[in-house]
Amino acid sequence: MKEQEIQAIQQLLSTPKKIAIIPHRSPDGDAMGSTLGLYHFLLKNNHQPVVVSPNEFPDFLAWMPGSETVKIFEKDKKNCTKVLEEADLVFTLDFNALHRVGEMENVLNKLTVPFVMIDHHQSPDDYAVVTYSDTAFGSTCEMLHNFICFLGKKSDIDKTIGTCIYTGILTDSGSFRFPKTTGTTHRIIADLIDLGVENTEIPTLLYDNSSYGRLQLLGKALQNMQVLANHKTAYTTLTQEELDFFNHVKGDTEGIVNYGLSIKGIVFTAIFIENAEEKIIKISFRSQGDFDVNLFAREHFNGGGHRNAAGGKSELSMEDTVNKFEDLVNKLKI
Ligand SMILES: [Mn+2]
Incomplete structure (x- = not known):
């Protein structure tokens, strides 16, 4: 991120705000990990964040810390629309074009508050005041880790936030196999394990729970x-x-x-x-x-x-x- 963008974010977060955090439709481990990781980070910084998912997230992610607070647009359009309309700021994570949220796009299109995008897909749309978009990363969660560090808040990353970040990096890297997995990725993972993130339990929760x-x-x-x-x-x-x-x-x-x-x-x-x-x-x-x-x-x-x-x-x-x-x-x- 550019210095100017970091300052813009710091300015946006300088006073307590109502913040809507949005993953793409049918959120995966990285979408849930990044939105919940950001949720816990913003909570820690005295904001009022709410994760609004376009539709239900899969059962194998239901153990994630904070998942019980996630609002599901498809199940409760009225309340979710209200949350979105009342937000002072909107984060969109792990996608870069508003059509990826399905029907919720109609609500988002009408909002006039600033949007911030953190994402690693190609060809981002131009709807955010700050677009942190980089296809070099294997996951949005790795970018969220960097985003928190850019804000000078690395010490805020605790076991809870770390668990969310770990989940997204693990799932989007195919358990650390895909080509965008770097030494830096592993160093971040090492730091997360040092914070107490349960690196053997999480894969079990994710992968060993088939019916x-x-x-x-x-x-x-x-x-x-x-x-x-x-x-x-x-x-x-x-x-x-x-x-x-x-x-x-x-x-x-x-x-x-x-x-x-x-x-x-x-x-x-x-x-x-x-x-x-x-x-x-x-x-x-x-x-x-x-x-x-x-x-x-x-x-x-x-x-x-x-x-x-x-x-x-x-x-x-x-x-x-x-x-x-x-x-x-x-x-x-x-
Ligand atoms: Mn992703």
């Missing part, structure tokens, strides 16, 4: 997987019928897309998940190395994200979506 149904759903997805070996690509599908059969709940399909990359030689993978209610196929893409799934998702599937992790959607049937995908892959030189 039997979820594991069976994973089995189904693995069974459905197709490999296009000539193009180093693997993909899988889950239909609404399959999701229903295994009593799927929100979050159950999280992470399944990554399994394609665990096949030797595969560098591009996708999962197509039917959503009968919204009449769309939701798609996640992952890659290893140079193949840019952000561009691929933007160009062909109405989405975007990062170079190695992106999402998209299709309004075609599952069959037509998969055919379109295969046709595209057959033209790729991976």
